[in-house]
Amino acid sequence: MDVPRDELERAVRETLSRQAATLRPLAVDPAGLAIRRANRTRRRRTLTGIALAGAATVLVSAGLVQLGAQAGHPTTPTVVLGDPREATASPTPHLVASPSAGAARPNPGPGGSAVDLIVGTTLRTTRGGSIPLGLGAVDRAQRIPDEGGWLVVSGPTAAGRTLVSVRPDGSSQVLLAGAEAIAVATTGRQVAWRDGDRITLAGIVGERLVAVTSTPAPGPSVPVGFVGDAVLVRLDPTRPGYAVWRPAAGGLSAGTGDHVLAVHGTLPDGRAIGVVATGTPGRPCLALLDPARNLAVTRTACGPALDADGFGAVSADGRWLLANGRTGASKATGALLVDLATLDGTPVARRAGPALAGAAAWTPTRTAGYVDGRGWLVQVRTERALAGEQADAAPVAGVDAGGRPVVVTDVTP
Secondary structure (H helix, E strand, O other): OOOOOOOHHHHHHHHHHHHHHHEEEEEEEEEHHHHHHHHHHHHHHHHHHHHHHHHHHHHHHHHOOOOOOOOOOOOOOOOOOOOOOOOOOOOOOOOEEOOOOOOHHEEOOOOOOOEEEEEOOOOOOOEEEEEEEEOOOOEEEEEEEEHHHHEEEEEOOOOEEEEEEEOOOOOOOEEEEOEEEEEEEEOOOOEEEEEOEEEEEEEOOEEEEEEEEEEOOOOOOOOEEEEOEEEEOOOOOOOOOEEOHHHHHOOOOOOOOOOEEEEEOOOOOOOOEEEEEEOOOOEEEEEEEEHHOOEEEEEEOOOOOOOOOOEEEOOOOOOOEEEEOOOOOOOOOOEEEEEEEOOOOOOEEEEEEOOOOOEEEEEEOOEEEEEOOOOOOOEEEHHHHHHHOOOEEEEOOOOOOOOOOOOEEOOOO
């Protein structure tokens, strides 16, 4: 073709211009790749932040938990776990055998003590150890499962009561502070308390309170113990009558009325052993109570005249009850050992020792320890009591004038 050179050059330039103006897809899109990488990085950072926030929440929860204010209720904080200002673990003390324990020095052998004791502000163990508690007056204490230590409830103070976990090495941790009343389950795995106009329940896991829940507390009602998983509530500490509380079922059950005088413990099958008033003018008799039906009486057994002071305990195997009362022609109150296997007829009871003046602790060897009105430690061995022998009673060395040691109760499965 006879095309002038200048026209050919112009045609080549136009063709090249059109090719340059046309966008062709790239095998690799740099911009899209950068955007995708940025999105992945942002997602990773978000997930990492969430994980760190969750871990921080868990750590903070393990260190400090307070019950917040509830609408229409007092705002005073009650539960304290690991408060860095007050509830940090105390330094480990030097554990030594207490040379002044005397007749009550923890020693399971004859003449010694088969139960742990709190004398003043010191815990004396059955192994001869002496652990300073760093508390004031102690109201009661019990062992923690698997030899994990002890749960100690302080006496009433202007700031309320305190629940402390004491480890075997002697260090301690405050689990609960500022409560009006505290009740610990015999399993050592639950605690109930009253603060303000609420009764609160929590599980004990290690040295933390978990699954905290509460319900309104009518009048002067206070938690006094557990029957199975239900909280046993005394509706008025100055009068007979109880209620039970199961959070899954709602609030407190209706009261039992004044016919239930005392509740001493539970049998392995879950039924409770108590004292009820029967007939007119209200004779105190032993009774089997059903916690699932608001402590309804399922059986009564009259025989020994039992007191309604509430002192007493059922052995872990459910065979024996140690409680105050009178039997036979005797009008003097003393500790009675009642054979619970005889509840189908007239209960068999034997005089076991002087009257109880505090908690009773049963050991796996069928020995019960308690403190009498003199402040002496009394130990009842069932075989000896059934044979008509007297209980061992001896003063406890180191007890201040007018004071009494506190018997540490054992864990009940």
